[in-house]
Amino acid sequence: MPSPAATPQPPYYAVIFTSVRTDGDNGYGEMAKHMVELAVEQPGFLGVESARQEIGITVSYWSSLEAIKTWQEHLDHRQAQRRAGDWYARFRVRICRVEREYGS
Amino acid sequence: MPSPAATPQPPYYAVIFTSVRTDGDNGYGEMAKHMVELAVEQPGFLGVESARQEIGITVSYWSSLEAIKTWQEHLDHRQAQRRAGDWYARFRVRICRVEREYGS
Numbered sequence: 001m002p003s004p005a006a007t008p009q010p011p012y013y014a015v016i017f018t019s020v021r022t023d024g025d026n027g028y029g030e031m032a033k034h035m036v037e038l039a040v041e042q043p044g045f046l047g048v049e050s051a052r053q054e055i056g057i058t059v060s061y062w063s064s065l066e067a068i069k070t071w072q073e074h075l076d077h078r079q080a081q082r083r084a085g086d087w088y089a090r091f092r093v094r095i096c097r098v099e100r101e102y103g104s
Numbered sequence: 105m106p107s108p109a110a111t112p113q114p115p116y117y118a119v120i121f122t123s124v125r126t127d128g129d130n131g132y133g134e135m136a137k138h139m140v141e142l143a144v145e146q147p148g149f150l151g152v153e154s155a156r157q158e159i160g161i162t163v164s165y166w167s168s169l170e171a172i173k174t175w176q177e178h179l180d181h182r183q184a185q186r187r188a189g190d191w192y193a194r195f196r197v198r199i200c201r202v203e204r205e206y207g208s
Contacts, residue, residue, distance in 0.1 A: 002158035004122040004196040014120065014200055016163055018108040018153050018207075049122050051155035054106035059120055059161060065203075084208065092108040092207035096118055096200035103122075103196035104188065 005047025005061055010098045012046055013062045019091040020055055028087045031080050042071045061098070068095060109151025109165055114202045116150060117166045123195040124159055132191045135184050146175045165202070172199060 021028070039045055039060055044067025050058040062068045071077060084091060125132070143149055143164055148171025154162040166172045175181060188195060 001193065002124055003194055004124070004159065007196075007198075010198075014118075014198065016118065016120065016202075018163070020106055020108070049159055049161055051157040051159055051161045053155040053157070055108065055153055055155055057153055057155045057161045057163060059122070059163075088208065089105065090107055090208060092111075092205060094111075094114075094118065094202050095204040096202045098120075098198050098200045100199040101196060104192065104194060 004103065005049050005059075007046050007061050007098070007101065010101050012098050013065060013068055014096045014098050015060045015062065015068055016094040016096060017058045017060070017091065018055060018094075019058075019088045021052075022087055022089050026086045027083075031083070031087070035077065035080055038074065038076055039071060042074070043067055044070070065095070108207065109153050109163075111150050111165050111202070111205065114205050116202050117169060117172055118200045118202050119164045119166065119172055120198040120200060121162045121164070121195065122159060122198075123162075123192045125156075126191055126193050130190045131187075135187070135191070139181065139184055142178065142180055143175060146178070147171055148174070169199070 036048060039048060044063035046061035046063060048060045140152060143152060148167035150165035150167060152164045
């Protein structure tokens with residue numbers, strides 16, 4: 001069964017990536033898969049959740065702002081960032097400190 | 105065209121609600137629509153983004169922790185929270201402070 005990310009006790013950090021896709025794949029599927037595979041391997045990675053309908057939302061969770069910075073500067077990630085215009089008509093990146101978490 | 109929420113300069117706050125649905129509607133569709141309509145009317149509401157595939161992610165944005173608290177204590181919202189088990193096999197609520205935002 002799919003499941004929310006199993007994150008530790010806050011505080012930790014979240015990157016909320018919200019996007020609207022351009023038409024056509026343009027290598028998007030392959031890149032997106034590669035980015036998740038890479039992110040999972042990064043130091044400080046805690047989990048990821050993703051869904052897309054009209055809008056796409058991917059939330060990745062990280063142990064620190066330094067871990068986020070290191071991931072954002074990863075060479076393959078940088079390369080993908082440079083092609084953002086091919087894949088996204090609009091996107092927003094929001095970097096957040098998770099203060100509290102609860103649920104079932 | 106769908107669009108990411110038009111939020112102001114950080115800092116502001118985000119509630120990341122991640123969930124896995126139970127089978128069947130059980131009044132879920134109507135409740136979810138009502139909750140968004142109500143949230144939009146709350147003081148301090150800044151925007152909302154939502155998508156569902158295997159997992160559902162709804163991120164609502166708020167001007168302050170007080171605004172989030174007031175919304176969470178709204179009578180209709182409380183009533184919906186009490187029925188969470190009817191609609192969600194699993195859910196997580198994460199309350200975050202948005203520190204930085206950028207995009208196209």
